[in-house]
Amino acid sequence: MARHEDWEHEKYDRPRRHTRPRTKDRPSYDDAVPGSVVTVDRGRYTCLVEDRVVTAMKSRPLGRKGVVVGDRVRLVGDVSGDDGSLARIVSVDERVTVLRRTADDDDPVERVIVANADQLVVVTALADPEPRRRLIDRALVAAYDAGLDPLLCLTKADLADPAELLAAYRPLGVDAIVTTRGGDLDELRGRLAGRVSVLVGSSGVGKSTLVNALVPGTDRAIGHVNAVTGRGRHTSTSALMLALPPHGDRAGWIVDTPGIRSFGLAHVESRHLIRAFPDLEELTGSCPRGCTHGFTEPECGLDDAVAAGHTEAVRVESFRRLLESRERAEDD
Numbered sequence: 001m002a003r004h005e006d007w008e009h010e011k012y013d014r015p016r017r018h019t020r021p022r023t024k025d026r027p028s029y030d031d032a033v034p035g036s037v038v039t040v041d042r043g044r045y046t047c048l049v050e051d052r053v054v055t056a057m058k059s060r061p062l063g064r065k066g067v068v069v070g071d072r073v074r075l076v077g078d079v080s081g082d083d084g085s086l087a088r089i090v091s092v093d094e095r096v097t098v099l100r101r102t103a104d105d106d107d108p109v110e111r112v113i114v115a116n117a118d119q120l121v122v123v124t125a126l127a128d129p130e131p132r133r134r135l136i137d138r139a140l141v142a143a144y145d146a147g148l149d150p151l152l153c154l155t156k157a158d159l160a161d162p163a164e165l166l167a168a169y170r171p172l173g174v175d176a177i178v179t180t181r182g183g184d185l186d187e188l189r190g191r192l193a194g195r196v197s198v199l200v201g202s203s204g205v206g207k208s209t210l211v212n213a214l215v216p217g218t219d220r221a222i223g224h225v226n227a228v229t230g231r232g233r234h235t236s237t238s239a240l241m242l243a244l245p246p247h248g249d250r251a252g253w254i255v256d257t258p259g260i261r262s263f264g265l266a267h268v269e270s271r272h273l274i275r276a277f278p279d280l281e282e283l284t285g286s287c288p289r290g291c292t293h294g295f296t297e298p299e300c301g302l303d304d305a306v307a308a309g310h311t312e313a314v315r316v317e318s319f320r321r322l323l324e325s326r327e328r329a330e331d332d
């Protein structure tokens with residue numbers, strides 16, 4: 001077992017060098033311990049190792065490889081978590097999912113925001129501020145592209161009726177939850193249990209209110225990270241992973257993303273988006289080469305499918321609205 005794990009580390013540590021025997025210059029990480037990255041701040045990685053909070057830096061073998069919140073890593077050095085101790089991250093496990101954004105639509109540089117998440121919770125107020133459909137659509141596109149299950153969380157239900165917004169997203173099959181400050185969060189807790197969920201939302205939608213209610217002892221407004229670290233302050237705009245109290249016997253994590261208000265989507269291709277809708281993808285067999293399946297495609301198979309009654313027009317329209325949302329940043 002130990003040998004196998006060792007080989008796993010080697011695999012991600014650096015490019016393979018087939019010209020040299022593998023054993024020669026391989027550093028031994030037999031003593032490396034597994035951990036998860038919960039936040040990143042100025043080159044320091046806060047990791048959870050068992051239930052200890054360990055501060056670490058990247059080690060040389062990682063080179064320019066990025067380490068992000070949610071990464072599962074191996075650490076060596078001082079992994080005691082004692083005050084002033086510093087461990088070293090020597091390898092990053094293969095990522096199961098990768099949530100990315102492009103800084104803005106014209107800047108093709110991709111940034112990985114969170115690794116290994118399962119779900120993207122798009123937090124939107126029903127009023128104050130008014131919901132912005134295009135922003136929601138763009139967050140959904142980012143989720144589908146990353147292979148995360150999207151969940152709409154509609155807050156401030158005391159201020160407005162959710163019916164219209166719910167109806168707008170029903171054809172896409174996006175699950176939604178409606179919340180009110182101080183209200184019952186049991187349904188949401190059930191959705192978060194046993195998963196790693198990234199929360200995104202624009203300013204004022206009530207995301208901090210939600211995080212504080214979900215993770216008692218966290219006050220995001222003033223920057224404490226007690227729920228994870230039991231101490232310390234969190235003042236950067238990095239994503240922060242927080243442990244949820246167990247729901248039944250299932251633990252879960254949320255990742256708060258204070259710095260992220262929107263998603264640049266330059267990296268998302270339409271052929272990737274349709275994969276998130278297998279029932280629609282199946283209907284595109286007759287599309288001309290290069291068909292994007294968008295509103296203006298003259299001979300898209302999706303139109304034939306609607307005409308033949310194989311799918312609903314409203315689902316195709318909703319999909320096309322998502323596709324289009326990639327093209328314009330905001331709903332102005």
Ligand SMILES: Nc1nc2c(ncn2[C@@H]2O[C@H](COP(=O)(O)OP(=O)(O)OP(=O)(O)O)[C@@H](O)[C@H]2O)c(=O)[nH]1
Nearest residue numbers: 155156157179180181202203204205206207208209
């Ligand atoms: N009426 C009403 N107000 C709410 C509700 N939830 C939150 N608020 C208020 O909305 C305002 C914004 O809430 P925050 O939780 O700070 O919102 P945020 O999304 O974290 O915004 P930033 O702090 O800018 O990131 C605060 O005044 C909250 O008290 C709700 O369910 N109903």
Ligand SMILES: [Zn+2]
Nearest residue numbers: 287291293300
């Ligand atoms: Zn098509």
